[in-house]
Amino acid sequence: MNPAIRVAVEHADPLLAAGLHSVLSEQIDIQLVAPxxxxxxxxxxxxxxxxxxGQRPRPAPRVMVLTAQDREQDVRHALEAGVDGYLQQCxxxxxxxxxxxxxxxxxxCLSAVAAGRIADSLQHDSLTQREREVLGLASHGKSNKAIALALDISLGTVKVHMKGVMGKLGATTRTEAARIALERGL
Incomplete structure (x- = not known):
């Protein structure tokens, strides 16, 4: 038989942490340990x-995130930070x-939701930093003229960026672009 997997629970939610301890203590191949x-x-x-x-000593324990956060940006950020597993609390x-x-x-290990978010993100072109800035201002109700003034760029350049945003997000209106960006965590 393989040695037991030593698992430490460091979840900030005390009720969830207690539940994890209860559930994991019933597994014969898991040994709960202090962090x-x-x-x-x-x-x-x-x-x-x-x-x-980001703080792992060597040899490092693997990190499993158990969270309610499921936006593309959250999953991507966690994986880029070095998280090894990403599951939803549910x-x-x-x-x-x-x-x-x-x-x-x-x-x-990725939940189906997290894996789907990452897979979906691979099907879309990334927004440039300037496109994200323009979209951010547009989603707050700013007109093209106000965006141009705020970013110190020409009105034509704002229109070019908005056209790029709309195309990359597959949106037909500014409102739809803002909604899609919000759903994707952009």
Whole structure:
């Protein structure tokens, strides 16, 4: 039999942390440990998970984020920060346990929602920084003229950027572009 997976729970939500302890203590191949005692995997909330991923000592425990956040930008940011697993808080117990086993074997684990967000993002062209600035001002109700003044660019340049935003997001109106950007976490 393989040695037990040493799991530390560092979730900020005390009720969720208690539930994780209860559920994981029933698994024969999982041993709950204190965070500082050399865990193989740490289960954390979004903020703590990102912090832990950036602060890992060597050898580092793998980091599983358990969160309600599911926007594309949140998932992408977590993965870029070094998080190894990303599951939604509403996941099934078996999905969590299987994810911990995957991380302990050195694999990554993404919930279906998180994997879908990343896959969807690959189908879209990224907005440039200037397009994001223009979209941000437009989504706050600013006119093209007001955007041009705020960014110190010409009215024609604003129109070019808005056309790029609309095309990349597949939107037909500014309102639709703002809604799509909000849904994608842009």
């Amino acid at each position: 500082a005692t050399g865990a193989d995997v740490v289960v954390a909330d979004y903020g703590r998970g990102l912090w832990l991923a 996941c099934a117990v078996q999905e969590l346990v299987q994810g911990l086993r995957q991380l302990a074997r050195g694999s990554r």
